[in-house]
Amino acid sequence: MAKVIGIRVLRLVFTLFAVTVLTFLMTKLLPGDPINAILGTSSQRDPAVVERIRAELHLDDSIPSQYVRWLGDAVTGDLGYSYITDQPIADTIGQRAPVSAQLALMAIGLAVLMAIPIGVLGAYTQSRWPDALSSRFVQVALSVPNFIVGIFLIFFFAVKLEWLPASNWTRLERNLSNLPANLKTSIMPATALALSQMAIFSRLVRSDMIATLQENYVLSAKAKGLSNRFILFRHALRPSSFSLITIAGINFGALLGGTVVIERVFALPGLGSRLLSAIEQRDVLVIQGITVFIAVVYVVVNTLVDLFYTFIDPRIRRS
Amino acid sequence: MLNLAMQPMLATSFWGLLRTAGIGILMVLVAGVLIYAVLNIRTLARTFIEMPISVKLCALWLLIIVVAAVYAKVDTELLDHALPLQNPDDQGFNPETGVFEVREGNLTSTSEYWLGTDTLKRDTFSRIIHGAWVSIIVSLVSAAFGIIVGGFLGSLVGYVRGRTEMVIMTGIDIILAFPALILLLAMVSIFEVRSLTMISLVIGFLSIPAYTRVARATSLAVSNREFVHAAQAIGTKPTRILLQEVIPNVMPVMIAYAMVAAAAVIVIEGTLSFLGLSVQPPAATWGNMINLARGNIKVNVWQVLWPSIALTLTVLSLNQVGDWFQKRGAHRASGL
Numbered sequence: 001m002a003k004v005i006g007i008r009v010l011r012l013v014f015t016l017f018a019v020t021v022l023t024f025l026m027t028k029l030l031p032g033d034p035i036n037a038i039l040g041t042s043s044q045r046d047p048a049v050v051e052r053i054r055a056e057l058h059l060d061d062s063i064p065s066q067y068v069r070w071l072g073d074a075v076t077g078d079l080g081y082s083y084i085t086d087q088p089i090a091d092t093i094g095q096r097a098p099v100s101a102q103l104a105l106m107a108i109g110l111a112v113l114m115a116i117p118i119g120v121l122g123a124y125t126q127s128r129w130p131d132a133l134s135s136r137f138v139q140v141a142l143s144v145p146n147f148i149v150g151i152f153l154i155f156f157f158a159v160k161l162e163w164l165p166a167s168n169w170t171r172l173e174r175n176l177s178n179l180p181a182n183l184k185t186s187i188m189p190a191t192a193l194a195l196s197q198m199a200i201f202s203r204l205v206r207s208d209m210i211a212t213l214q215e216n217y218v219l220s221a222k223a224k225g226l227s228n229r230f231i232l233f234r235h236a237l238r239p240s241s242f243s244l245i246t247i248a249g250i251n252f253g254a255l256l257g258g259t260v261v262i263e264r265v266f267a268l269p270g271l272g273s274r275l276l277s278a279i280e281q282r283d284v285l286v287i288q289g290i291t292v293f294i295a296v297v298y299v300v301v302n303t304l305v306d307l308f309y310t311f312i313d314p315r316i317r318r319s
Numbered sequence: 320m321l322n323l324a325m326q327p328m329l330a331t332s333f334w335g336l337l338r339t340a341g342i343g344i345l346m347v348l349v350a351g352v353l354i355y356a357v358l359n360i361r362t363l364a365r366t367f368i369e370m371p372i373s374v375k376l377c378a379l380w381l382l383i384i385v386v387a388a389v390y391a392k393v394d395t396e397l398l399d400h401a402l403p404l405q406n407p408d409d410q411g412f413n414p415e416t417g418v419f420e421v422r423e424g425n426l427t428s429t430s431e432y433w434l435g436t437d438t439l440k441r442d443t444f445s446r447i448i449h450g451a452w453v454s455i456i457v458s459l460v461s462a463a464f465g466i467i468v469g470g471f472l473g474s475l476v477g478y479v480r481g482r483t484e485m486v487i488m489t490g491i492d493i494i495l496a497f498p499a500l501i502l503l504l505a506m507v508s509i510f511e512v513r514s515l516t517m518i519s520l521v522i523g524f525l526s527i528p529a530y531t532r533v534a535r536a537t538s539l540a541v542s543n544r545e546f547v548h549a550a551q552a553i554g555t556k557p558t559r560i561l562l563q564e565v566i567p568n569v570m571p572v573m574i575a576y577a578m579v580a581a582a583a584v585i586v587i588e589g590t591l592s593f594l595g596l597s598v599q600p601p602a603a604t605w606g607n608m609i610n611l612a613r614g615n616i617k618v619n620v621w622q623v624l625w626p627s628i629a630l631t632l633t634v635l636s637l638n639q640v641g642d643w644f645q646k647r648g649a650h651r652a653s654g655l
Contacts, residue, residue: 295498
C-alpha cells in the first residue's frame with residue numbers, strides 16, 4: 001500500500017514538473033522577442049514600459065532560471081499580473097475558479113444521479129426493449145455537443161417558457177442563503193454539461209453491472225428470495241461502481257476546463273470565460289496562468305482518484 | 320522594428336508551405352483509399368449489406384455529407400458557381416448593377432433558399448454544405464496523423480517494449496495530462512493565423528497520443544500471438560516482423576477507432592468555431608453558423624437548428640458506424 005502511494009506521488013511530481021515546463025515554454029516558443037507575445041505586436045508601446053516588463057519578468061536571464069523563478073512565484077500564489085487589465089492573475093483565478101468548480105461538481109452529480117438508474121435498467125433488461133431504448137437515448141446524448149444542448153435549454157426554458165434566466169450568474173454566498181437563486185442560474189448550464197457525462201457513465205454502469213449480475217453471490221441472493229430491487233441496488237451496485245467513480249473523478253478534472261464553452265453560452269463568470277477573453281486579447285500571461293492552474297488541478301485530481309480507487313476496492317488493496 | 324514587420328510575412332509563407340504540403344499528402348492518401356475502395360468494391364458492398372438498418376442509414380448520411388461537401392467545393396473552386404447551388408457568401412450583392420438586391424435576412428425556408436437565410440442574408444443550405452468541408456478536412460487530417468504517426472509509434476512500442484516504450488509513453492502521458500480542450504485552446508492562442516491548415520495540424524498533432532495508446536494496447540496483444548512467436552523462432556528480423564506481422568494486425572483496429580475519434584474531433588472543431596477560434600469568417604463552419612444564429616434565436620430558431628442537426632447527425636453517425644466496426648473487429652479477432 002505504502003509503495004503504491006509512493007509510486008503515485010513520484011509520478012505526480014514528475015507529471016507536474018512536465019506540465020509546468022510545457023506551459024511555461026508557451027511564451028518562449030514563439031519566434032522573436034517574448035515581449036511581443038506578452039504585449040501584443042500591434043499595441044502602441046512605450047519603451048519605458050517594455051523595459052519595466054523586461055525587468056519584472058527577468059527576460060534577460062537564461063530560460064531555466066526564468067522557469068525556476070516563475071515556478072517559485074507560482075507556488076507561493078503569484079502568477080504575475082495581466083498587462084492588459086493590470087489585475088493579479090492569482091486573484092482572477094481565485095474569483096472565478098469557484099464558479100467553474102461548482103458547475104463541474106453539479107454536472108458530475110447530476111450525471112451520476114441520472115446514469116445509475118439508466119445503467120441499472122439497461123443491465124437488468126439486457127437486450128430487451130427497455131435496454132434497447134435506453135441505449136439509443138444514451139447514444140444520442142453522447143453525440144450532441146454540449147453547447148447545442150445549452151442553446152436549446154435556453155431556447156425552451158428561458159425564451160419560450162421564461163422559467164429560468166438565460167444568464168446573470170448569482171454567486172453563492174458563504175452561508176448558502178441565496179442557494180435557490182444560485183440554483184436557478186446554475187441548473188441549466190450544469191444540465192448541459194451533465195448530458196454527455198451521463199451517457200458515458202450509464203454505459204459504464206450498464207456493462208459493469210452485467211458482469212456483476214453473473215457472479216455467484218447474485219445467484220445465491222436470488223435463491224434466498226431477495227427482491228430484485230434489493231439485489232440490484234444493495235448487492236450489485238457497489239461492486240459495479242468502481243469504474244464509475246474513477247471516470248467521474250477524472251472527468252471532474254476535465255470538466256473544470258470543459259466548462260469553457262458552456263460558460264460562454266450562459267455568460268458565466270468562470271475560469272473558462274476569462275481564458276477565452278484572454279485568448280481574444282492575446283493576454284499571454286493570463287492564458288498561461290489559467291492553463292497551468294487547470295492542468296495542475298486536473299493532474300492532482302487524477303492522482304487522488306487513482307489512490308482513492310486503490311483504497312476502496314479491496315481486490316486491488318490486497319494485491 | 321524590422322523583425323516585427325517580417326513576422327507576419329514569414330508566418331503566411333510558413334503556413335502556405337504547410338498547406339501545399341498538406342494538400343499534397345492528403346490527396347495522395349485520399350487517392351490511395353479511393354483506389355483501394357474501387358478494387359475492393361465487392362467486399363465493401365458486402366460489409367454495407369451486413370450492417371443493421373440504423374447503421375446503414377448512418378453510413379449513408381456520412382456518404383451524403385462527403386459527396387455534398389466535395390460538390391460544393393468543386394462548385395466554388397473550379398467551376399465558379401456554375402453548378403446549381405447558392406453562393407454561400409452571397410449577401411445579395413449584384414456586381415453588374417452595383418447594388419444590393421432586396422433580400423431578407425433570417426428567413427425560414429422558401430423555394431429559393433431551402434433552409435432559409437442567416438442574419439447576414441446568406442443561404443443556410445449552401446453554408447451547411449460548405450461547412451461540412453471544414454469538419455471533413457479536420458477529421459481526415461487528424462485521422463491521418465493518428466493512424467500514421469500514432470499507429471506506428473504504438474505498434475513499435477508495443478512490440479519492442481523496454482526503454483523505448485518507457486520514453487515514448489511518458490511523452491504521451493504528459494500530453495494526456497492536460498485536459499484536451501485547454502491544451503488545444505492554449506496552442507490555438509499561440510498562433511495568430513487561424514486557417515484551416517493551422518487548425519487541422521494542431522488538432523491532428525493533439526490526436527496522436529490517444530491513437531498511440533490504442534495502438535500500443537493492440538500491438539501488445541498481437542505481439543504475443545503464435546504467428547509472431549513463429550516468425551521470431553525462424554529468425555525473421557524485428558523490423559520485418561513489425562512491418563509484416565504487427566502493423567497489418569493493428570491497422571484494422573486503428574481504422575475503426577479513427578471513426579469514433581473523428582466524431583470527437585468534429586465536436587472539438589465545432590466547439591472551437593463556435594467560440595470563434597477556428598477557421599475565420601466569412602468561411603462557413605457549423606460551429607460559427609450556430610454562434611451567429613443564436614443571437615437571433617427568439618426570431619428564428621431554425622437557423623440554429625439546421626447546423627445543429629447537421630453537426631449532431633454527423634457525430635452520431637460516425638459513432639454508430641465506428642462502434643459497429645469495433646464490435647465486428649472484436650468478434651473477428653476472437654474467432655482467430
